[in-house]
Amino acid sequence: MGNKRILVTGGGGFLGSRLCEKLLELGHEVICVDNFYTGAKRNIYHLLDDPRFELIRHDVTFPLYVECDEIYNLACPASPIHYQRDPVQTVKTCVHGAINMLGLAKRLNARILQASTSEVYGDPRIHPQVEEYWGNVNPIGPRSCYDEGKRCAETLFACYRMQCKLQVKVVRIFNTYGPRMHPHDGRVVSNFILQALRNADLTIYGDGSQTRSFCYRDDLIDGLIRMMATPDGVTGPLNLGNPEEFTILQLAETIIELTGSGSKIVRKPLPADDPRQRRPDISRAERLLDWHPTTPLRQGLEATIAYFRQLLREDPGFCLQEE
Numbered sequence: 001m002g003n004k005r006i007l008v009t010g011g012g013g014f015l016g017s018r019l020c021e022k023l024l025e026l027g028h029e030v031i032c033v034d035n036f037y038t039g040a041k042r043n044i045y046h047l048l049d050d051p052r053f054e055l056i057r058h059d060v061t062f063p064l065y066v067e068c069d070e071i072y073n074l075a076c077p078a079s080p081i082h083y084q085r086d087p088v089q090t091v092k093t094c095v096h097g098a099i100n101m102l103g104l105a106k107r108l109n110a111r112i113l114q115a116s117t118s119e120v121y122g123d124p125r126i127h128p129q130v131e132e133y134w135g136n137v138n139p140i141g142p143r144s145c146y147d148e149g150k151r152c153a154e155t156l157f158a159c160y161r162m163q164c165k166l167q168v169k170v171v172r173i174f175n176t177y178g179p180r181m182h183p184h185d186g187r188v189v190s191n192f193i194l195q196a197l198r199n200a201d202l203t204i205y206g207d208g209s210q211t212r213s214f215c216y217r218d219d220l221i222d223g224l225i226r227m228m229a230t231p232d233g234v235t236g237p238l239n240l241g242n243p244e245e246f247t248i249l250q251l252a253e254t255i256i257e258l259t260g261s262g263s264k265i266v267r268k269p270l271p272a273d274d275p276r277q278r279r280p281d282i283s284r285a286e287r288l289l290d291w292h293p294t295t296p297l298r299q300g301l302e303a304t305i306a307y308f309r310q311l312l313r314e315d316p317g318f319c320l321q322e323e
């Protein structure tokens with residue numbers, strides 16, 4: 001099933017780099033576009049010698065002229081720390097980036113998949129979240145540059161589908177974790193693992209009763225590739241994530257156990273707009289993609305812990321530097 005030339009924006013990031021690897025494994029050519037705002041060259045070093053892999057340093061807020069058959073649009077800082085650092089650039093990446101990539105897809109008549117997010121549901125009033133739910137989003141809060149940027153990107157994808165008959169695919173990704181997460185992304189999984197490996201206190205925001213569902217990276221990438229391969233009529237939006245729900249306290253305790261750490265748990269204030277609960281309803285993805293995440297949390301955490309152990313050994317400066 002190889003032989004396509006596939007563009008991956010954000011290909012130097014946590015998810016993008018794994019997607020590039022998987023597409024190469026399937027026999028495709030890959031053009032990876034990234035401005036390395038939050039991505040890292042270390043994520044794709046090992047691919048640079050592959051003649052089917054091409055890297056372009058480029059910011060998607062500017063037009064791009066390449067030739068390809070399919071586009072996965074992943075470029076966007078994904079963690080609150082990163083996307084709040086330059087909120088205007090975050091909105092531009094979401095909106096101008098989508099316009100540029102949709103324009104490219106239109107010229108090439110290429111299929112295009114958008115990496116949207118569970119954040120489009122905001123602080124949801126219904127649980128678990130189904131795709132029909134329109135969300136509960138603050139348009140002017142600290143998360144808005146990302147939430148509303150991603151919502152506008154979804155609007156653009158819908159407009160190009162209706163107006164230009166473009167083959168679009170939109171997936172809403174729920175919390176995903178795994179090797180190559182950025183050590184300073186402030187996400188709960190990377191924070192807790194690095195704290196545990198250093199025997200530092202694990203910082204729980206609030207009382208730890210808020211819940212999240214954590215999807216392992218490889219399960220998610222499998223879902224993206226399946227979505228791209230669906231028939232023309234399947235456009236989404238489609239939730240992708242792991243419906244198994246854990247409290248943040250349970251996550252902290254599991255990571256302490258798996259690392260064998262002597263760390264204690266401490267409480268910190270809950271950030272503004274921090275959602276109480278989040279769990280995807282993935283029945284649509286199960287039906288349309290014949291997909292279900294298969295990696296249990298403990299197994300995924302073990303792989304992620306192994307990655308951070310190695311990173312701490314090989315590049316402690318990168319791992320431990322303060323933001």
Ligand code: NAD
Binds near residue numbers: 015073174
């Ligand atoms: P990441 O930050 O590791 O990857 C994003 C990549 O995009 C980085 O390599 C970054 O340098 C690049 N980038 C950012 N702005 C760019 C720009 N203007 N031009 C070109 N490249 C740019 O994050 P990730 O977790 O791999 O997320 C990938 C995508 O998935 C994002 O669109 C994110 O919104 C979405 N997503 C991720 C999660 C998750 O849990 N990881 C959840 C929901 C949605």
Ligand code: UDP
Binds near residue numbers: 192203204205206275
């Ligand atoms: N969180 C925490 N300690 C940390 C980092 C995060 O308790 O060191 C909490 C955070 O308040 C939230 C949950 O863990 O309730 C998930 O946070 P993350 O930033 O990973 O993802 P998101 O809020 O986007 O789901």
